[in-house]
Amino acid sequence: MNKAESKYFSTAARMDEALIECLEKKDLEYITVKEICEKAGVNRSTFYLHYETIADLLNECVEYTNKKCFKKFSPELSDVKKRLSSENIKDLIFICPEYLKPFFEFVRENKRLFKVVLLNPSVFDTEKTFIKLFDEVFSPAMDKFKIEKQQKPYVIHFYLGGIISVVKEWIKNNCADTIEDITEICMSCIAPSGIEGGLENRRSDLK
Numbered sequence: 339m340n341k342a343e344s345k346y347f348s349t350a351a352r353m354d355e356a357l358i359e360c361l362e363k364k365d366l367e368y369i370t371v372k373e374i375c376e377k378a379g380v381n382r383s384t385f386y387l388h389y390e391t392i393a394d395l396l397n398e399c400v401e402y403t404n405k406k407c408f409k410k411f412s413p414e415l416s417d418v419k420k421r422l423s424s425e426n427i428k429d430l431i432f433i434c435p436e437y438l439k440p441f442f443e444f445v446r447e448n449k450r451l452f453k454v455v456l457l458n459p460s461v462f463d464t465e466k467t468f469i470k471l472f473d474e475v476f477s478p479a480m481d482k483f484k485i486e487k488q489q490k491p492y493v494i495h496f497y498l499g500g501i502i503s504v505v506k507e508w509i510k511n512n513c514a515d516t517i518e519d520i521t522e523i524c525m526s527c528i529a530p531s532g533i534e535g536g537l538e539n540r541r542s543d544l545k
Contacts, residue, residue: 350388352378354399357392361454366396403451410440427482433497433528435521442508442517449509456506500527 356377360369369392375385389395445452476494485493501524508520 349378349380349384350398353380353385353388353395354402357395357399358451358454361458362450366392366458403448403455406448407441407444410444433501433524435525438501438521438524439517442505442520445505445508446513446517449513452505452509456502456509497528500524 353374356374357369359377360373371382371385371392374392374395375382378385385395389398477490480490480493504520504524508515
């Protein structure tokens with residue numbers, strides 16, 4: 339990255355941060371370009387050099403956050419399509435420690451951002467992200483488990499809704515519990531001990 343590119347991305351990052359700071363205090367429709375510029379330490383002409391509207395800045399912020407999250411996962415874990423082609427049912431279980439731990443690490447590192455996202459789900463279009471995740475990952479996996487089409491939306495919202503609720507509670511407690519503890523809590527809810535393939539068989543994955 340050359341000097342000009344570095345300066346461009348540094349300025350964009352400051353404006354992302356300014357938008358998040360504004361969203362901590364007020365709804366998106368009440369945020370102005372002027373206050374974003376003041377918090378970011380840039381002038382209006384710089385803002386309009388990067389974006390046409392605040393919505394453009396928000397879209398960039400969401401995209402950048404998603405990219406940062408995916409970087410937490412190793413290339414092997416990110417290759418979901420490879421796992422979907424597997425005939426081994428165990429390979430199709432995506433709500434497991436190897437996926438949960440990197441996600442919770444990202445949440446803890448970006449808890450301020452997650453507070454804003456959880457307060458503004460419609461603004462950050464989390465529903466759209468989940469639909470994409472559903473279509474590309476969970477729906478094909480559920481086909482392998484022979485889950486009927488009309489049941490799929492309920493199954494995915496059950497799991498994702500539960501994990502989001504755990505994240506909300508964890509953030510409310512300032513992420514005081516360890517990642518291992520939060521992962522174990524999720525796994526104990528999904529696959530309680532005493533059920534074949536449940537938590538007791540996964541404890542070694544947490545270490």
